[in-house]
Amino acid sequence: MKLHPIAPFEPIRTEIIPTSSDWITQIKWDGVRMLTYFDGHEVRLMNRKQNDRTNQYPELLAIQTYCSATSCIIDGEIIAFDQKKPAFHEVMKRESLRNKKSIDLALSRTPITYMIFDIVMYNDIWLLDRPLLDRQKILEEVIIPNSNVQITQNFADGNKLFEVMKEHGMEGVISKDLRGKYLIGGKDTRWQKKKIFHDLYAVIGGVTLRNGIVNALLLGLFDQGNLHYIGHAGTGKLSNNDWRNLTQLIQSKIISERPFANEPARSNEAIWLKPEHTVKVQFLEWTSNGTMRHPSIQSLVDVQITDCTFQQ
Incomplete structure (x- = not known):
């Protein structure tokens, strides 16, 4: 099945972190939003603006090493570290590369981690109408973490996580409704971000x-x-x-x-x-x-x- 790029679901800003048991909170990574498209034969990486970034991240192209799905659309954030903390300027070193030799050198000089937090399509089946709780269960079943790929962790106490992020100088947190569906190109209260900066x-x-x-x-x-x-x-x-x-x-x-x-x-x-x-x-x-x-x-x-x- 030919997979066409989609606009990802986006969070809105909030100053109040939801505390209901129907909500979880995740770290807001200071990186580049990236969707992975796998049609069973070819892997493509597209950023938030649907610009092709497949060549920039060759370590993510052997998808069978970290995903057991026969086809999928995965949503996540690519991050790179500066002094053990995610830093946007570091991942931009990879985003800006176009020359293959420079990209190959950057694999060791600027290693990346793909923090996966959602799955939109799985084995040719769209998951848009499935609640986040179900989509996360599927992620746990199909994603095989490695040195370049991780699943973003859920936290029940969003306010406590926010305070920890402040202590470490991180960007903030995102709270998500476990009952919420995934709306292509959408932006509403189902995902809410609270930023430190x-x-x-x-x-x-x-x-x-x-x-x-x-x-x-x-x-x-x-x-x-x-x-x-x-x-x-x-x-x-x-x-x-x-x-x-x-x-x-x-x-x-x-x-x-x-x-x-x-x-x-x-x-x-x-x-x-x-x-x-x-x-x-x-x-x-x-x-x-x-x-x-x-x-x-x-x-x-x-x-x-x-x-x-x-x-x-």
Whole structure:
């Protein structure tokens, strides 16, 4: 049976973790959402935006070593570690690779783990109308954990798990209704995420320089076609080499008019850019004037600027 890519089910944000016995809570991994498609012959990996990532993760292509299903669609998150903690900037090292030699080298330099948390189709049978409890039972039967593949663990006490995640500086938790069905392209209260830090994809609309090298990004989000400034960030996970490469990258993107609808705080120092490049940024909270408090750049990313909205 030919398997076509689907849009995965997504959680909504919450500040209150469900405590009913019908709910479980899982760790929210700081990685890349990935669905595995196996039609009985070929394995394909597709990310949240249905972009093919099959070549980037060759260690997941021998599906018979970790899954006994004759066909399936598996849902999970690919993570990579930095100092024993999942780190988005580490897994992005794998996402950005296209050259086979570089990918082969990355197998040992940046090992990944596929944290599986759902199964959407099994042995040519769609499981969309089956409750999460049943889907998890099927996962336990068909998934064979190994060094690159694990099943995400359930926790009954979501609030306790959240406190543990705070202690370890993790991203947050996701609570799921065990009675809930899987809705392709859906996003509702059946899955609820509570984050320790907020994160989003933002557009680079300007930069500032120090000694001729970019040292901070002026970031924005789109709303009704207008780019709104949400703050500047100069700290995070970018290396010195990343900043130098970014300095070269922006040379052809410099424009004379500011791209933001509102006035940024650093307008006098800013070099304006055509809004084409994007980053993932993490921050503590929104301030009263609509900017990010304590933003931290996690990685340069390849996402559509139209996805960089306040509704993401």
